[in-house]
Amino acid sequence: MDRYARMFERLALQRQGAFIPFVMVGDPDIPTSLDIMRALIRGGADALELGLPFSDPVADGPVIQAAAVRTLAGGVRISDCLEALRTLREEHPDVPFGLLTYANLVFHDGIASFYQRVARAGVDSVLVADVPVREAGPFATAAAQEGVAPVLIATPNADAERLAAVAAASRGYVYVVSRSGVTGAEETVRHEPEAVFRQLREMNAAPGVLGFGISTPAQVRAALAMGAAGAISGSAIVRRIADGLGDVPALLGDLETFVREMKAATAPEYDVA
Amino acid sequence: MKLDGRFGSYGGTYVPEILMPALEELEAAFLDAREDEDFHETLQTLLRDFAGRPTPLWRCRNLCADTPARIWLKREDLLHGGAHKTNQVLGQALLAQRIGKRRIIAETGAGQHGVATAIVGALFGLETRIYMGAIDVERQHLNVLRMRLMGAEVVPVESGDRTLKDAINEAMRDWAASWETTHYLLGTVAGPHPFPTMVRDFQRVIGEEARHQMIQQAGRLPDAVIACVGGGSNAMGIFADFVDEEDVDLIGVEPAGHGLDSGEHGATLLRGRGGILHGAHTLLLQNEDGQVSDTHSISAGLDYPGVGPEHAHLAATGRARYVGCTDDDAFAAFQRLSREEGIIPALESAHAIAEAIRIAESADTELDLLVNLSGRGDKDMETARRLLENA
Numbered sequence A: 001m002d003r004y005a006r007m008f009e010r011l012a013l014q015r016q017g018a019f020i021p022f023v024m025v026g027d028p029d030i031p032t033s034l035d036i037m038r039a040l041i042r043g044g045a046d047a048l049e050l051g052l053p054f055s056d057p058v059a060d061g062p063v064i065q066a067a068a069v070r071t072l073a074g075g076v077r078i079s080d081c082l083e084a085l086r087t088l089r090e091e092h093p094d095v096p097f098g099l100l101t102y103a104n105l106v107f108h109d110g111i112a113s114f115y116q117r118v119a120r121a122g123v124d125s126v127l128v129a130d131v132p133v134r135e136a137g138p139f140a141t142a143a144a145q146e147g148v149a150p151v152l153i154a155t156p157n158a159d160a161e162r163l164a165a166v167a168a169a170s171r172g173y174v175y176v177v178s179r180s181g182v183t184g185a186e187e188t189v190r191h192e193p194e195a196v197f198r199q200l201r202e203m204n205a206a207p208g209v210l211g212f213g214i215s216t217p218a219q220v221r222a223a224l225a226m227g228a229a230g231a232i233s234g235s236a237i238v239r240r241i242a243d244g245l246g247d248v249p250a251l252l253g254d255l256e257t258f259v260r261e262m263k264a265a266t267a268p269e270y271d272v273a
Numbered sequence B: 001m002k003l004d005g006r007f008g009s010y011g012g013t014y015v016p017e018i019l020m021p022a023l024e025e026l027e028a029a030f031l032d033a034r035e036d037e038d039f040h041e042t043l044q045t046l047l048r049d050f051a052g053r054p055t056p057l058w059r060c061r062n063l064c065a066d067t068p069a070r071i072w073l074k075r076e077d078l079l080h081g082g083a084h085k086t087n088q089v090l091g092q093a094l095l096a097q098r099i100g101k102r103r104i105i106a107e108t109g110a111g112q113h114g115v116a117t118a119i120v121g122a123l124f125g126l127e128t129r130i131y132m133g134a135i136d137v138e139r140q141h142l143n144v145l146r147m148r149l150m151g152a153e154v155v156p157v158e159s160g161d162r163t164l165k166d167a168i169n170e171a172m173r174d175w176a177a178s179w180e181t182t183h184y185l186l187g188t189v190a191g192p193h194p195f196p197t198m199v200r201d202f203q204r205v206i207g208e209e210a211r212h213q214m215i216q217q218a219g220r221l222p223d224a225v226i227a228c229v230g231g232g233s234n235a236m237g238i239f240a241d242f243v244d245e246e247d248v249d250l251i252g253v254e255p256a257g258h259g260l261d262s263g264e265h266g267a268t269l270l271r272g273r274g275g276i277l278h279g280a281h282t283l284l285l286q287n288e289d290g291q292v293s294d295t296h297s298i299s300a301g302l303d304y305p306g307v308g309p310e311h312a313h314l315a316a317t318g319r320a321r322y323v324g325c326t327d328d329d330a331f332a333a334f335q336r337l338s339r340e341e342g343i344i345p346a347l348e349s350a351h352a353i354a355e356a357i358r359i360a361e362s363a364d365t366e367l368d369l370l371v372n373l374s375g376r377g378d379k380d381m382e383t384a385r386r387l388l389e390n391a
Helices: A003-013 A030-042 A062-073 A078-091 A103-107 A111-120 A137-145 A160-169 A194-202 A217-225 A235-244 A248-264 B017-034 B037-050 B085-098 B112-124 B134-139 B141-149 B164-178 B195-203 B205-217 B233-242 B309-317 B327-341 B347-361 B378-390
Strands: A018-024 A048-051 A097-101 A125-128 A149-151 A174-177 A208-211 A230-233 B010-014 B057-059 B069-075 B103-108 B127-133 B153-157 B182-184 B224-228 B249-257 B273-277 B279-284 B320-326 B367-373
Touching: A003 A018, A018 A030, A018 A062, A018 A208, A018 A235, A018 A248, A030 A048, A030 A078, A030 A248, A048 A062, A062 A235, A078 A097, A078 A111, A103 A111, A103 A125, A103 B273, A111 A137, A125 A137, A137 A149, A160 A194, A160 B017, A174 A194, A194 A208, A217 A230, A217 A248, A230 A235, A235 A248, B010 B309, B017 B085, B017 B164, B017 B195, B037 B085, B057 B205, B069 B205, B069 B347, B085 B112, B085 B182, B085 B195, B085 B233, B103 B112, B103 B164, B112 B127, B112 B141, B127 B134, B127 B164, B134 B141, B134 B153, B141 B153, B141 B378, B153 B164, B164 B182, B195 B205, B195 B233, B195 B309, B205 B233, B205 B367, B224 B233, B224 B347, B233 B249, B233 B309, B233 B367, B249 B309, B249 B327, B249 B347, B279 B309, B309 B320, B320 B327, B320 B347, B327 B347, B327 B378, B347 B367
Parallel strands: A018 A048, A018 A230, A048 A097, A097 A125, A125 A149, A174 A208, A208 A230, B069 B367, B103 B127, B103 B182, B127 B153, B224 B249, B224 B367, B249 B320
Antiparallel strands: B010 B279, B057 B069, B273 B279
């Protein structure tokens, strides 16, 4: 059984949802980033969703764009990011690591070579933000050969045919977005995605996890109530990092506390105050 | 999607999943309109009565008159708006209306596509927002004023390199949130399917006219068709009708900036590697990690690290060949055409003029060279003044 399957099985037994924080690997430098990822795990993250920095992140809003800029401006290379993940994998053999990145980083040097490299770094899944299911074939095939799960996005505007294609192709989990737009927009959930989660279950898809617009414990709770198996929080965390870099020890404590509060909301006894 | 949207292995639809329904809707409207006589008639009328087609073909009287070559200029600089861009914005605006979009957004580099989009925004009463790199806002200020005068909102983009590629990123982000009400009026033959095919088809009128005009005025087809290539829409527009004429050389001229080996240029087809940017598999200027490179060109409209996927295909098959032209050579051609012919070309188009001059001056037999004079140079007077003062 792979790490995602074991995680969802454990959470099902505990009657909990998954809380999955997102950060950019290498933001703002490799040692600090490693400490940040460790803090997220200490706070109780069930899995990590990790950005590989790209120069032209068209699916990201200003907060995550700025993280990519910080990381690349610091001279961080993709090989440095993967080396850091390999280190973290040795420390945490069971926590699923998902990568979120862009097509050119996967494609430019040969798709097969990319998936070999990330598999060696201990990565469990890869979501390529600008590869829709229509173009996903070669990516999914190369991923499967290395035992890496291809993750696809289920959108609120998908018709049944597209949703079925996403359900069939996505492994590990399905990344469900609840609204149009890019990451980090300051608005609450606009489309009610219950129907998407229900259809994904009917199609025997991998568990659906809600991304976009998750920045408070109440939103985690709401996501699970809509039928999500978990919730991903990105911009809320990356913004804390941007604001907290002046005092890294305090930042690490703040992130650990934030994750602990968000994780607490995944338990059934959690009381929405 | 009905079409596969590929040119050989290039092209495709590499966009976030959320945009796929918007691309499908656009492709359907485009294919439907292609078969619709009324659509063609409406577009033809607009091209003729509003935009001023057909544009003339001018045989240079003085430029390279002492060589065996004749240089023929397809005068897209005389089109309303001052560049070839107006051809295809009329087509896309009609499509936007067809699918009920009330708002249009666009990216712009030199500002020519932004001006063209502002024109159709005003003409059709569409809310219009133009994304423009902050650096380009400075160096093409006159075009910013034109856009604003016609009622468009111009948003300076401060991210990344602050030029054309960053303006496209920002327009794509807008579209991901607004596709239900908004048409992204992409300005060139790049981007995801159906844009490369659709923009080429709306621009091929340039080559269709030029072909008839060559036969009428020269009595033969040209030996070579020469056009500058940034994203590549004016080149695809004039190439399209000659692709099947194997005796006609197709020559694309890329911005070699400070030189092809300087690291400061925009010569994607000559120096790029395969990659994926802005929706398409194409050639890209990028570093060894796959991060997209900063580019440089004297002309904002050619300052782009990618290129339309059909050009990548034409380069791969050898049907078209691509050469570089430096900033200095382009500026020299800009001055020569102004002084010798009384025509001030856009700095973009001056790259194609420079290549025509180079071929003419080394010719030892009679040659007919057809050059797409894709835009006029009024917008470049600030740049020209600065270069002349520093000379």
